[in-house]
Amino acid sequence: METKVIRKLFLGFIQVHILFHASQEPFFGVWMLEELQRHGYRLSAGTLYPILHDLEAGGLLKREQRVVEGRVRKYYTITAKGSEVLEEAKRKARELLKEIGG
Numbered sequence: 001m002e003t004k005v006i007r008k009l010f011l012g013f014i015q016v017h018i019l020f021h022a023s024q025e026p027f028f029g030v031w032m033l034e035e036l037q038r039h040g041y042r043l044s045a046g047t048l049y050p051i052l053h054d055l056e057a058g059g060l061l062k063r064e065q066r067v068v069e070g071r072v073r074k075y076y077t078i079t080a081k082g083s084e085v086l087e088e089a090k091r092k093a094r095e096l097l098k099e100i101g102g
């Protein structure tokens with residue numbers, strides 16, 4: 001069982017991951033859940049949605065509604081501010097890997 005401190009530690013990785021995909025193409029919540037699971041992060045919708053909400057509230061993601069096959073879905077894309085933060089996160093991730101051996 002993950003402790004709070006460990007969850008917090010990996011939250012940053014998850015957020016960077018989300019920003020990266022938002023920079024590639026718009027995604028919806030369930031798609032992101034499966035994508036994160038594919039990368040070994042086990043989290044529920046109840047954990048993911050507050051993270052998406054925080055990124056949106058911070059101006060890093062924007063949300064839009066789209067109708068796909070008769071269903072309304074909320075899609076997320078990156079904002080200009082989000083792109084800047086992602087670039088900075090990439091620099092910091094490279095720096096970190098250089099230090100810890102990636």
Ligand SMILES: [Zn+2]
Nearest residue numbers: 017021035039
């Ligand atoms: Zn991915």
